[in-house]
Amino acid sequence: MIYLQLFYNFFMTGLFAIGGGLATLPFLYDLSDKTGWFTHAELANMLAISESTPGALGINMATYAGFETASFAGGVIATLGLITPGIIIILLIAKVLEKFKQNRLVQWGLYGLRAASIGLICAAALSVVQISLIHFNLIGESGLTAAELFDFKAVLFAVLLFFAMRRWNNIHPIAFIAVSAAVGIIFRFAGV
Secondary structure, three states: OOOOOOHHHHHHHHOOOOOOOHHHHOOOOOOHHHHHHOOOHHHHHHHHHHHHHOHOOOOOOOHHHHHHHHHHHHHHHHHHHHHHHHHHHHHHHHHHHHOOOOHHHHHHHHHHHHHHHHHHHHHHHHHHHHHEEEOHHHOOOOOOOHHHEEEEEHHHHHHHHHHHHOOOOOOOOHHHHHHHHHHHHHOOOOOO
């Protein structure tokens, strides 16, 4: 039964997560809340691992989440669930898009999908910021200071990393990933 649930949930994610891997994050947060298969903190770890490994982010996330939920078979089934809608849609679109690509309605629809994609990616980015930089679980407590609300260590590192990547943009991203992993280990960036 868990395998059918994995396939169905990741099929639905693959069907509606338009815009790539980061667009799957809002769906995975919702899946976390509904099923309890993984926590938001575990999802942040999945994101870090998926970003650090070769391959598409969404597929890596599905594989990791499926593996964590139901071992090797769960990873395979979640991955198949995520990619199946894309395969079906591409096969269908390839047949008809050439015929209709100059159609105004088709162009408007594709333009609207771009906006949806940007919205999903922005929602994913905000979710990552919430988990990594801000302690939302403390909001509402009286006498809370800014130092208790923000993880200043993580905020400072994020700002430094942003400027380092802008300054030394000729350095391969793998070097930044490796340095980030080392800094996380040394300074114990544990999230939640």
